[in-house]
Amino acid sequence: MLLQNWLLKLEKICIPLAALIFSLFIFGIFCAAVGANPFEVYGSIYKAAFGSWFSFQNTLIRAAPLMLSSLCTALPAQLGLIIIGNEGAIVIGGLAAVAMGLAIATFPPFAVQSLMAIASIIAGGLWIMAVGALRYYRGVNETISSLLLNYIAIAILNQLVGGLMRDPTSLNKPSTYPILDVNMLGNFPGTRIHYGLIYGIIACLIAYFLIQRTTFGFAVRTVGGNIRAAKIAGLPVGKLTLIICFLAGSCAGLAGMAEVAAVHGRANESLNANYGYSGILVAFIARHNPLAAVFVSILLGGILASGGILQRAHNLPDATVLVFQGLVFLVILYSESLYGRLPFFKPSLRQQPSTNLTTQV
Numbered sequence: 001m002l003l004q005n006w007l008l009k010l011e012k013i014c015i016p017l018a019a020l021i022f023s024l025f026i027f028g029i030f031c032a033a034v035g036a037n038p039f040e041v042y043g044s045i046y047k048a049a050f051g052s053w054f055s056f057q058n059t060l061i062r063a064a065p066l067m068l069s070s071l072c073t074a075l076p077a078q079l080g081l082i083i084i085g086n087e088g089a090i091v092i093g094g095l096a097a098v099a100m101g102l103a104i105a106t107f108p109p110f111a112v113q114s115l116m117a118i119a120s121i122i123a124g125g126l127w128i129m130a131v132g133a134l135r136y137y138r139g140v141n142e143t144i145s146s147l148l149l150n151y152i153a154i155a156i157l158n159q160l161v162g163g164l165m166r167d168p169t170s171l172n173k174p175s176t177y178p179i180l181d182v183n184m185l186g187n188f189p190g191t192r193i194h195y196g197l198i199y200g201i202i203a204c205l206i207a208y209f210l211i212q213r214t215t216f217g218f219a220v221r222t223v224g225g226n227i228r229a230a231k232i233a234g235l236p237v238g239k240l241t242l243i244i245c246f247l248a249g250s251c252a253g254l255a256g257m258a259e260v261a262a263v264h265g266r267a268n269e270s271l272n273a274n275y276g277y278s279g280i281l282v283a284f285i286a287r288h289n290p291l292a293a294v295f296v297s298i299l300l301g302g303i304l305a306s307g308g309i310l311q312r313a314h315n316l317p318d319a320t321v322l323v324f325q326g327l328v329f330l331v332i333l334y335s336e337s338l339y340g341r342l343p344f345f346k347p348s349l350r351q352q353p354s355t356n357l358t359t360q361v
Contacts, residue, residue, distance in 0.1 A: 019328070019334075048310075049305050050302055061193060061194065061301075065196070071204065072089055078217075082142065085249075085276075089248075093127075093252060094260045096123035098266060100120075105180050120257035125246035129242050132241045132244070176266045203251050205291070207247075282297050
């Protein structure tokens with residue numbers, strides 16, 4: 001039994017790692033096809049992501065929203081739900097944070113930052129909780145409804161930024177009124193890394209503890225394993241669905257707050273920066289493990305930070321990193337079919353306990 005447990009853990013590490021390596025191989029073929037040297041491209045990605053302290057700061061800045069966004073997919077996955085409304089929750093959370101920050105701009109900075117965070121948590125949580133409610137009470141597919149809500153959120157962003165909340169001085173790029181500098185999230189001393197990174201790490205740690213170390217998490221995993229058995233056991237499936245979806249959306253909403261209060265200083269089209277869609281990829285690579293999502297977010301954040309250097313050094317489109325993300329996502333989805341099927345990760349017959357043979361005799 002001990003050997004089998006170790007093999008299962010090894011399988012969860014080796015298969016995603018092999019999928020990433022295979023994705024790099026395919027991406028190398030793509031780079032060669034468009035006239036770039038794959039090895040030089042890989043070198044540039046590493047240089048832009050981890051080659052220096054300056055570049056690593058860029059990586060961590062991008063990793064912060066990815067950690068929070070990934071939980072929007074990872075938490076509902078514990079219930080067996082596939083929710084991809086991360087981008088919409090980020091946008092709604094960012095809008096709520098800006099609205100709160102402008103409404104109480106004269107309050108003490110700590111109070112403003114706290115209330116902005118609370119507003120973004122509530123807004124993002126309610127946004128995704130609506131998906132869970134539609135799924136449980138009306139049988140609406142959560143993947144489709146959450147995807148469509150992304151477009152609704154972006155439409156709301158465009159409408160408010162271009163109308164009710166627009167700053168008249170923002171001519172070329174319509175934006176809301178700016179958050180006061182004193183109310184912005186600060187950076188770690190001597191760096192450009194904002195405190196939103198702390199939000200992401202703490203949220204992932206809390207999510208892991210909640211799912212793996214509490215009776216609530218056990219109930220959630222039970223529902224995800226067999227919803228019919230969970231109902232027979234008397235578990236409140238509907239309540240668990242709403243709570244998990246609210247927590248998932250609140251994490252993505254907090255990512256929106258971090259973006260507007262630490263990076264942009266206001267809400268505009270830059271809030272729709274595809275961190276939500278990248279967070280879906282992080283969740284799948286990490287196999288919906290909140291702790292693993294921290295490290296995967298740093299890896300993917302480095303890849304996102306390399307888009308500019310690929311354009312300058314290799315004449316590749318800035319969207320090349322999106323091609324790589326798409327390849328990784330497809331390979332990761334395919335690798336899901338390999339779990340439990342590879343002989344290497346199965347104990348040999350001679351290592352199996354002899355209880356079955358004894359029973360037969």
